[in-house]
Amino acid sequence: MNDVLDVALRLLxxxxxxxxxxxxxxxxxxxVMAHMQxxxxxxxxxxxxxxxxxxxxxxxxxxxxxxxxxxADRRIFQLAPAVALLPYLLVLLAIPIGPGEGAVxxxxxxxxxxxxxxxxxxxxxSLMAGWASANKFSLLGGxxxxxxxxxxxxxxxxTAASVAMAAGTVSLVGILDAFEWxxxxxxxxxxxxxxxxxxxxxxxxxxxxPVADSEIIFGAxxxxxxLRFALFLLAEYAGIVVLCGLTTVLFLGGWHGPWGxxxxxxxxxxxxxxxxxxxxxxxRVTYPRLREDQLxxxxxxxxxxxxxxxxxxxxxxxxxxxxx
Amino acid sequence: xTEPLPPKRPRIPxxxxxxxxxxxxxxxxxxxxxxxxxxxxxxxxxxxxxxxGLFEENCTVCMLCARECPDxxxxxxxxxxxxxxxxxxxxxxxRNVLDRFAIDFALCMYCGICIEVCPFDALFxxxxxxxxxxxxxxxxxxxxxxxxxxxTVPAPPALDPGAEEPKEVAAARKTADKLAAAQAEPLEES
Amino acid sequence: MTLAAAAATAAHATTTTAAETxxxxxxxxxxxxxxxxxxxxxxxxxxxxxxxxxxxxALWLVxxxxxxxxxxxxxxxxxxxxxxxxxxxxxxVVLLLFGLMxxxxxIGRSPDADSGNRWVALGVAVTAAAAxxxxxxxxxxxxxxxxxxxxxxxTEVTGASLFQHWVLPFEALSVLLLAALVGxxxxxxxxxxxxxAATAPTPGTPGPGPTRRETEGTR
Numbered sequence: 001m002n003d004v005l006d007v008a009l010r011l012l013x014x015x016x017x018x019x020x021x022x023x024x025x026x027x028x029x030x031x032v033m034a035h036m037q038x039x040x041x042x043x044x045x046x047x048x049x050x051x052x053x054x055x056x057x058x059x060x061x062x063x064x065x066x067x068x069x070x071x072a073d074r075r076i077f078q079l080a081p082a083v084a085l086l087p088y089l090l091v092l093l094a095i096p097i098g099p100g101e102g103a104v105x106x107x108x109x110x111x112x113x114x115x116x117x118x119x120x121x122x123x124x125x126s127l128m129a130g131w132a133s134a135n136k137f138s139l140l141g142g143x144x145x146x147x148x149x150x151x152x153x154x155x156x157x158x159t160a161a162s163v164a165m166a167a168g169t170v171s172l173v174g175i176l177d178a179f180e181w182x183x184x185x186x187x188x189x190x191x192x193x194x195x196x197x198x199x200x201x202x203x204x205x206x207x208x209x210p211v212a213d214s215e216i217i218f219g220a221x222x223x224x225x226x227l228r229f230a231l232f233l234l235a236e237y238a239g240i241v242v243l244c245g246l247t248t249v250l251f252l253g254g255w256h257g258p259w260g261x262x263x264x265x266x267x268x269x270x271x272x273x274x275x276x277x278x279x280x281x282x283x284r285v286t287y288p289r290l291r292e293d294q295l296x297x298x299x300x301x302x303x304x305x306x307x308x309x310x311x312x313x314x315x316x317x318x319x320x321x322x323x324x
Numbered sequence: 325x326t327e328p329l330p331p332k333r334p335r336i337p338x339x340x341x342x343x344x345x346x347x348x349x350x351x352x353x354x355x356x357x358x359x360x361x362x363x364x365x366x367x368x369x370x371x372x373x374x375x376x377g378l379f380e381e382n383c384t385v386c387m388l389c390a391r392e393c394p395d396x397x398x399x400x401x402x403x404x405x406x407x408x409x410x411x412x413x414x415x416x417x418x419r420n421v422l423d424r425f426a427i428d429f430a431l432c433m434y435c436g437i438c439i440e441v442c443p444f445d446a447l448f449x450x451x452x453x454x455x456x457x458x459x460x461x462x463x464x465x466x467x468x469x470x471x472x473x474x475x476t477v478p479a480p481p482a483l484d485p486g487a488e489e490p491k492e493v494a495a496a497r498k499t500a501d502k503l504a505a506a507q508a509e510p511l512e513e514s
Numbered sequence: 515m516t517l518a519a520a521a522a523t524a525a526h527a528t529t530t531t532a533a534e535t536x537x538x539x540x541x542x543x544x545x546x547x548x549x550x551x552x553x554x555x556x557x558x559x560x561x562x563x564x565x566x567x568x569x570x571x572a573l574w575l576v577x578x579x580x581x582x583x584x585x586x587x588x589x590x591x592x593x594x595x596x597x598x599x600x601x602x603x604x605x606x607v608v609l610l611l612f613g614l615m616x617x618x619x620x621i622g623r624s625p626d627a628d629s630g631n632r633w634v635a636l637g638v639a640v641t642a643a644a645a646x647x648x649x650x651x652x653x654x655x656x657x658x659x660x661x662x663x664x665x666x667x668x669t670e671v672t673g674a675s676l677f678q679h680w681v682l683p684f685e686a687l688s689v690l691l692l693a694a695l696v697g698x699x700x701x702x703x704x705x706x707x708x709x710x711a712a713t714a715p716t717p718g719t720p721g722p723g724p725t726r727r728e729t730e731g732t733r
Binding site: 121142147 | 567569570573576592593596597599600603604605607608609611612614615616619621622668669
């Protein structure tokens with residue numbers, strides 16, 4: 001009975017995190033983006049600096065009619081948002097935020113593989129949406145999504161493999177247990193590549209060609225309305241949370257910090273993830289969108305070689321330090 | 325083949341990207357320029373083209389404004405009134421009396437030509453701008469409304485230091501000087 | 515295949531062959547789940563090859579491959595399960611869908627989706643399935659995985675068996691994949707070179723190979 005309670009509690013916590021953190025990131029994006037552009041952003045909803053803007057948005061989305069285009073493939077069209085969103089919930093389950101058993105939803109032996117595999121599944125949602133909408137722009141968006149995933153999955157995997165090599169384990173908790181501070185400079189190239197590839201996989205600017213509004217309206221999500229559209233948006237922000245959490249865990253040492261006892265490890269994790277989320281927003285505000293071919297070229301001619309070089313470096317250092 | 329320009333300074337790859345990041349970060353730390361309009365009223369300069377106010381007493385129903393208006397949004401009705409002669413045995417004079425003066429702000433394009441052409445200073449720009457209506461027909465505002473707006477017209481801005489004297493002041497001064505000279509002359513002669 | 519076989523062997527090492535402790539008539543919860551997921555996987559696979567909607571076929575393939583991953587999980591082969599999801603669901607199906615969308619992916623049925631070879635294909639499929647089932651049954655017979663003991667398919671065990679007992683097939687496979695990679699590059703470059711040669715204006719110009727190398731050098 002105690003086990004059941006424990007599992008239920010963990011699931012509940014992860015679910016609450018899943019529902020709140022993306023909103024926090026979204027609200028931060030509203031505000032940070034506004035101030036970076038010399039604006040104030042939302043100021044009314046909720047009273048204090050528009051803190052409830054996204055709640056209001058959610059209410060608005062829930063009120064809207066759920067339209068399915070006449071020519072669409074009805075069932076797949078309706079299923080797609082769930083396929084896009086659920087994987088991130090699953091991934092969140094495996095990200096440890098503090099030391100010990102208590103600070104992770106579920107310890108998974110092959111954690112790195114689990115998170116990367118399940119994150120890749122989320123893209124299927126965009127593909128299904130793009131195809132099932134019976135809309136040319138949606139189809140183009142789906143195509144771009146697929147092309148982007150194929151290009152960026154590889155560097156992401158390779159850099160994650162580099163960390164796994166360094167730690168000698170593919171378990172996320174194991175990687176953090178083995179972490180030393182000098183891993184950060186050692187794996188910095190890998191960290192950058194992982195982060196950039198993750199951005200591309202989430203279709204965040206400057207890699208948002210699949211939803212490029214000035215070219216293809218809103219890509220795969222063009223035909224969506226109401227709650228299903230909101231689910232896609234939630235998936236994007238949940239993706240940011242997951243990506244920042246993963247980068248923190250894999251490359252920045254998660255709960256390790258210059259000071260802070262065991263009890264405060266989770267603060268470090270959240271702090272690092274928050275800084276990364278800020279960087280995600282910062283990049284969005286600063287850079288214009290790449291072109292589709294530039295994106296592919298960027299991945300295949302820069303990120304993949306860089307990640308291979310990182311793996312080579314990791315291997316060399318690993319052999320050298322394990323010599324004596 | 326044109327010779328490539330000699331590089332001024334060795335360019336570090338990615339320095340442009342870093343510069344872009346710096347710009348956005350710097351903007352974030354600065355105060356934002358958003359005007360929180362309904363909460364704080366904007367401080368608009370005099371002569372802002374908000375709405376047109378009418379100073380009825382100055383209007384002579386010359387119709388210049390209505391005729392010059394490019395989109396014919398000024399409606400003027402008037403009738404003639406005879407004024408009894410001022411002096412006994414004098415001629416009766418006729419005078420124009422304004423019956424209606426209305427501006428359709430749905431048509432008005434805020435060019436300000438009516439204000440420019442008014443020879444008697446009966447029309448003024450007012451910075452007032454909150455006169456939205458839910459029906460387009462309600463945007464035709466009659467003389468009483470235009471008169472109300474007249475009281476929102478701010479005083480003209482002060483002249484720049486060292487600026488030329490306004491023409492009317494200069495003219496008035498000239499006349500005054502002449503008058504003074506004319507009065508002074510007979511004194512000298514006597 | 516090799517990975518699965520390796521996992522199976524790894525499992526083999528730590529499992530009991532005592533069939534008598536497990537009766538076929540008193541299945542445990544895991545066995546029932548295994549059976550049900552297996553049925554779902556089989557059903558999805560059948561729908562994949564029989565449906566006339568191209569993209570639906572690809573999506574049913576996702577279900578089938580995902581079901582397979584769940585089966586691996588139930589067999590405690592966690593690592594294999596996630597790799598299955600990563601490679602097949604995450605990449606192969608995406609590639610498949612990409613290809614479909616790029617060429618032809620009508621919504622609704624495609625009347626010409628059937629091939630005249632369907633009976634031959636069915637025969638081949640049944641034969642292959644029979645051979646596989648026979649091999650697996652013959653190899654494992656009454657082997658049971660001890661679910662309560664040490665995990666037999668964890669990453670560590672899989673890695674150890676892969677790089678100790680199965681290192682030769684592993685390396686052979688990687689060489690094979692490398693050859694395929696190189697072949698693909700050669701083919702694509704050759705097509706490009708032929709096109710370049712066809713458009714070259716004078717016979718006196720050097721071949722496309724060196725020119726490209728030159729341009730790459732200057733780039």
